[in-house]
Amino acid sequence: MSSIALPHAPPAPPARRLSSWQAWGAIFIAPYVLVFLAFVLYPVSYGLWLARDPASYARLFADPIFFRTVVNTVVFLLIAVNLKFLLALWLSGFFVHERIWIRWLSVIFIIPWAVPSIPTIFSIRFMFNPEWGVINSVIFRLTAHDGPNWLNDPHIGLGLAMLTHIWKSLPFWTLILIAGRLAIPREQYEAASVDGASAWQKFRYVSWPSLRTLYLTSTILSMIWTLGDFNSVYLLTGGGPADLTHVLATLGIRYIRLDQVDLAMATIVCAMPLVLPLMWFMMKNLSRADRQ
Amino acid sequence: MRRLYKESVLLLLAIPILLWTLLPIYHIFLFSISSKDSAFSGALWPDKPTLRNFGTIVREEHFYLHHFWVQIWNSLWIAVAVGALTLATATCAAFAISRLKVRGGRTVMNLALFTYFIPAAFLAIPMYKAMGAYGLLNSRWSLVLAMVTLAAPYAIWVLKQASDKLPYELDEAARIDGATPLQLFRLVYLPLMTPSLVAIGTYALLLAWNEYLYAYLLLSHERTITLAVALGHFISADDSPWELLMATGLVYALPPAAIYYAFRRYMVGGLTAGAVKA
Amino acid sequence: MASVAFNEIHKSFGSTKVVHGISLKINDGEFMVLVGPSGCGKSTLLRMLAGLEDITAGSIAIDDRVVNELESKDRDIAMVFQSYALYPHMTVQENMGFSLRLRNENKNVIEERVGKAATILNLVPYLERYPRELSGGQRQRVAMGRAIVRDPKVFLFDEPLSNLDAKLRVAMRAEIKALHQRLKTTTVYVTHDQVEAMTMADRIAVMNEGRIEQLGAPLELYDRPANLFVAQFIGSPAMNVFEGILRDGAVEALGARWPAPENKGIPGQPVRYGIRPEHLQLGGDGVPAEVVVVEPMGHETELLVKINDIDLIVVMHGRFAHAPGERIFLAPQAANAHLFDAASGRRL
Numbered sequence: 001m002s003s004i005a006l007p008h009a010p011p012a013p014p015a016r017r018l019s020s021w022q023a024w025g026a027i028f029i030a031p032y033v034l035v036f037l038a039f040v041l042y043p044v045s046y047g048l049w050l051a052r053d054p055a056s057y058a059r060l061f062a063d064p065i066f067f068r069t070v071v072n073t074v075v076f077l078l079i080a081v082n083l084k085f086l087l088a089l090w091l092s093g094f095f096v097h098e099r100i101w102i103r104w105l106s107v108i109f110i111i112p113w114a115v116p117s118i119p120t121i122f123s124i125r126f127m128f129n130p131e132w133g134v135i136n137s138v139i140f141r142l143t144a145h146d147g148p149n150w151l152n153d154p155h156i157g158l159g160l161a162m163l164t165h166i167w168k169s170l171p172f173w174t175l176i177l178i179a180g181r182l183a184i185p186r187e188q189y190e191a192a193s194v195d196g197a198s199a200w201q202k203f204r205y206v207s208w209p210s211l212r213t214l215y216l217t218s219t220i221l222s223m224i225w226t227l228g229d230f231n232s233v234y235l236l237t238g239g240g241p242a243d244l245t246h247v248l249a250t251l252g253i254r255y256i257r258l259d260q261v262d263l264a265m266a267t268i269v270c271a272m273p274l275v276l277p278l279m280w281f282m283m284k285n286l287s288r289a290d291r292q
Numbered sequence: 293m294r295r296l297y298k299e300s301v302l303l304l305l306a307i308p309i310l311l312w313t314l315l316p317i318y319h320i321f322l323f324s325i326s327s328k329d330s331a332f333s334g335a336l337w338p339d340k341p342t343l344r345n346f347g348t349i350v351r352e353e354h355f356y357l358h359h360f361w362v363q364i365w366n367s368l369w370i371a372v373a374v375g376a377l378t379l380a381t382a383t384c385a386a387f388a389i390s391r392l393k394v395r396g397g398r399t400v401m402n403l404a405l406f407t408y409f410i411p412a413a414f415l416a417i418p419m420y421k422a423m424g425a426y427g428l429l430n431s432r433w434s435l436v437l438a439m440v441t442l443a444a445p446y447a448i449w450v451l452k453q454a455s456d457k458l459p460y461e462l463d464e465a466a467r468i469d470g471a472t473p474l475q476l477f478r479l480v481y482l483p484l485m486t487p488s489l490v491a492i493g494t495y496a497l498l499l500a501w502n503e504y505l506y507a508y509l510l511l512s513h514e515r516t517i518t519l520a521v522a523l524g525h526f527i528s529a530d531d532s533p534w535e536l537l538m539a540t541g542l543v544y545a546l547p548p549a550a551i552y553y554a555f556r557r558y559m560v561g562g563l564t565a566g567a568v569k570a
Numbered sequence: 571m572a573s574v575a576f577n578e579i580h581k582s583f584g585s586t587k588v589v590h591g592i593s594l595k596i597n598d599g600e601f602m603v604l605v606g607p608s609g610c611g612k613s614t615l616l617r618m619l620a621g622l623e624d625i626t627a628g629s630i631a632i633d634d635r636v637v638n639e640l641e642s643k644d645r646d647i648a649m650v651f652q653s654y655a656l657y658p659h660m661t662v663q664e665n666m667g668f669s670l671r672l673r674n675e676n677k678n679v680i681e682e683r684v685g686k687a688a689t690i691l692n693l694v695p696y697l698e699r700y701p702r703e704l705s706g707g708q709r710q711r712v713a714m715g716r717a718i719v720r721d722p723k724v725f726l727f728d729e730p731l732s733n734l735d736a737k738l739r740v741a742m743r744a745e746i747k748a749l750h751q752r753l754k755t756t757t758v759y760v761t762h763d764q765v766e767a768m769t770m771a772d773r774i775a776v777m778n779e780g781r782i783e784q785l786g787a788p789l790e791l792y793d794r795p796a797n798l799f800v801a802q803f804i805g806s807p808a809m810n811v812f813e814g815i816l817r818d819g820a821v822e823a824l825g826a827r828w829p830a831p832e833n834k835g836i837p838g839q840p841v842r843y844g845i846r847p848e849h850l851q852l853g854g855d856g857v858p859a860e861v862v863v864v865e866p867m868g869h870e871t872e873l874l875v876k877i878n879d880i881d882l883i884v885v886m887h888g889r890f891a892h893a894p895g896e897r898i899f900l901a902p903q904a905a906n907a908h909l910f911d912a913a914s915g916r917r918l
Contacts, residue, residue, distance in 0.1 A: 019641075020472075020473070020641075021392055021473055022392070022394065022395065024388075024392060024473035024474070025388045025392035025393070025394025025395070025397070025473075026388075026394060027388075028384040028385065028387050028388035028392065028394070028473075028477075029384065029385050029388035029389065029394055029397065029400060031380070031381045031384055031385070032381045032382065032384070032385040032400070032404070032444055032448065033400060035381060035437070035440060035441055035444060036400075036403060036404065036407075036441070038422075038426075038437075039419065039422065039437055039438065039440075039441040040406075040407055040415075040441060042422055043415065043418035043419045043421065043422035044410070044415075044418055046418055046421055046422055046425070047417065047418030047421065050418075050421065091309070094302070094305060094309075097302060099302070101306070102302070102306070105306055105309065105310065107553070107556060108310065108313055108314065109309065109313050110552065110556075111313060111314075111317060111549060111552075112313060112316075112317075114498065114548050114549055114552035115317070115502070115545040115548055115549050116501065116502035116504070116520060116544060116545055116548060117502065117504055118504055118520050118523045118524060118541060118544070119320050119523065119537075119538065119540075119541025119542065119544055119545050120316050120317065120320065120541075120545070122523070122526075122527070122537065122538070122541065123316040123317070123319045123320045123323070123538065123541070124316050124319075126319070126323070126534055126538075127315075127316065127319050131332075132332040132333065134319065134322075134335075134336060137333070137335070138336070167312070167316070221408075224408075224409055224411055225408075225411060225412070226411075227411040227413075227414070228410075228411025228412040228413035228414055228415075229411075229413070230412075230413040230416075230504075230505045231504055231505065235504075235524075238527075249411065249413035249414070250413075252413065252414065252417055253413065253416070253417070253505070253509070256417055256420065256509070261417075261421065264417050265417065265418070268414045268417060268418075271411070271414060275409070275410075275411065275414075279409050282409070459653060459655065461651045461652075461653055461655035462655050462657065464620075464622050464649075464651070464655065465649070465651060465655035465656075465657075465716075466657075466668075467621075467622070467641075467642045467643065468620060468621075468622075468642045468643065468647065468648065468649050469643070469668050469669035469672060469716070469720070470643035470669050470672045470673060471643070471672050472672075475672055479668075479672075480657060483659045484658065484659055
């Protein structure tokens with residue numbers, strides 16, 4: 001005795017409800033979409049259009065500063081970011097130890113990231129002033145010799161800019177890696193202890209495999225963002241001396257201030273060969289992480 | 293014995309970390325309480341610490357500080373506007389993507405994140421031209437909208453992650469109870485998202501308050517610039533009163549430090565929430 | 571009058587078809603249970619009735635009114651979810667009154683109706699508490715209270731007892747049944763637990779792979795299962811089923827002759843022989859079997875016995891005097907035997 005005891009009603013056509021819920025979905029997402037269209041899509045398209053003239057690139061390459069800037073940028077990216085991440089990796093291991101004073105230290109540690117760049121980078125700039133800065137004063141007091149002319153040497157200047165960049169952004173990435181470490185179940189370390197692993201072995205066989213993807217993805221993302229780090233160079237050296245410490249970010253802005261918009265845009269486009277492979281690595285790493 | 297060894301190693305490591313972190317900050321503080329002469333003597337502690345610099349700032353007595361109060365007001369106004377607008381936009385977008393499951397939501401999310409693949413300094417230049425085209429240059433709104441553009445993608449992402457943790461059955465129960473999308477948003481979604489909203493609002497606010505480059509490009513008039521840009525002007529002359537600059541910088545740096553300290557638990561949790569989602 | 575009618579309902583998710591043309595009529599005031607294994611489509615059917623899933627083809631009518639196009643809130647239904655879905659930021663009182671508040675109902679009316687539901691469900695002392703402060707059973711009752719306050723035409727339950735421990739489940743079963751007898755609202759109840767189905771339902775629809783295998787009253791399904799699936803799904807412990815050949819009014823299986831009902835099937839036909847554990851009484855000259863495991867339950871005893879390397883379960887009243895390894899004799903009656911076609915599984 002099965003089911004059907006109904007007069008045969010024609011089955012309703014499969015209805016496509018243009019439900020009001022979908023309509024509301026569109027309304028809720030609209031504000032952001034407008035923001036994106038007006039302030040990302042349009043500027044990027046406009047910018048690319050401004051950079052269309054090959055003559056701009058010819059002029060750009062002819063500018064003696066340009067080549068030096070590219071070298072600076074590559075050096076900055078490779079050295080500063082990797083050094084920063086090695087420090088972050090090491091510090092994240094330090095900060096996961098559970099002590100009250102370490103917790104307080106971690107709160108203090110975040111300050112460079114939380115406070116604005118202007119006063120802090122200027123502060124570093126003044127510390128290194130060759131005449132009256134505290135660094136050289138201390139050196140003089142200790143050795144009776146004058147300290148080096150820090151920011152007037154292009155190599156030292158760039159090095160200090162890198163150090164400034166690390167000072168500012170290290171806390172953020174250390175936090176990220178700390179979160180990564182905390183996600184590793186404690187039992188894995190306990191099992192390793194029972195198996196007799198040393199601290200280095202625990203890192204190599206427990207911590208690193210879990211952190212590796214996060215580390216690499218973060219490094220790549222940080223490289224993309226470091227390409228855009230204007231403050232560290234501009235506020236410390238202004239690009240000097242004699243425009244020798246410029247990076248692509250500051251160079252672009254320099255052209256804008258000189259009203260050479262096309263050169264500014266050309267600078268940006270020239271940075272793309274650096275950005276795009278990084279973007280591609282990001283995507284690959286992210287999708288690999290997703291699949292895990 | 294082993295424990296003592298380990299503790300002392302940790303303590304030993306703490307010292308350089310502390311020095312490295314605080315040295316530039318201490319230096320700001322040092323300058324702000326120094327008179328002009330002692331500041332330039334390279335001392336590590338002023339022989340006659342003074343609060344006179346702050347008086348000068350508050351009374352707008354120096355050439356570079358003539359519009360201090362207007363400028364700090366601009367910084368505040370813009371920061372709050374960015375915080376509020378980012379919250380509004382991102383909350384609605386996250387609601388649409390996560391709860392209403394709007395068609396194309398995932399695409400919008402990915403496009404939003406694409407904003408971060410353009411280094412900020414590079415986006416600044418076309419943004420400057422675009423704001424010019426919109427006629428917004430030198431208006432506070434140009435900086436507000438630019439910062440919202442920069443803060444929103446991360447905000448949407450964090451809010452979406454947090455929102456995805458809420459069981460979908462709550463929405464279904466509300467729908468059966470008779471809720472319209474607006475009622476669901478107002479009466480169920482917002483109350484449950486409050487901690488994340490606080491974290492994101494604070495994040496956007498701090499981002500805007502701390503911003504230099506975009507403010508520098510988009511604002512130019514003395515009375516519209518933010519405090520950050522005003523501070524940048526100090527550098528242009530050689531004999532600027534650096535101790536005043538540092539004192540003003542200290543004032544400028546205090547709000548973010550204080551807010552960060554007050555909300556640190558929200559911030560750290562909220563900010564790293566998405567990082568290790570795997 | 572709040573009848574529910576499913577008419578030729580089909581449902582596909584993308585290219586996967588999960589419901590194949592189900593038609594079902596539920597009478598006003600009836601307690602209908604949809605039961606079946608995971609993935610059989612019972613929850614999907616319920617959710618289509620609730621308006622939470624789109625209907626690919628077919629129509630659903632509540633009180634003879636087709637509701638395909640109606641929003642959930644306009645269908646006059648209430649639903650109790652498996653995880654209760656209580657609003658964590660609202661008190662019990664606010665949870666139960668939420669639907670009325672959405673309609674801008676008068677405050678006094680809300681208070682009165684919530685109060686009435688709370689009294690029925692013994693929730694009055696908890697009205698100011700938050701869901702996180704309540705036990706599983708209490709949360710369940712709040713979820714039911716929320717449904718009662720709406721005074722709907724149909725109650726929908728989606729596996730509401732699955733998250734409770736065994737003892738609580740037994741208690742809540744009785745409460746839900748008592749509630750139904752008191753309110754007499756049409757109820758559609760989904761579960762994978764056949765004990766819940768048997769104890770609570772007016773009628774049961776056994777579902778499998780998107781189709782209804784059998785529809786009927788609990789005892790009807792128990793005594794006369796329409797096919798092998800229903801026979802083995804309903805009843806615990808499950809019915810013993812083994813292969814045999816029908817010959818001379820009996821079934822030859824497991825090296826013995828088993829009594830079979832008359833006038834069924836064709837001689838020589840391969841069949842599946844089904845007999846429930848409680849019908850395998852011990853008798854003097856029946857089928858020999860070897861006792862493997864004895865499970866004394868107190869009021870009855872479950873035996874695992876082996877015949878020709880096939881395991882069978884026997885349930886008998888009282889205590890069992892013999893030990894594992896011993897030989898016993900089983901004497902089933904023909905009236906208690908079920909014959910199913912070996913190929914199709916349908917009842918003969």
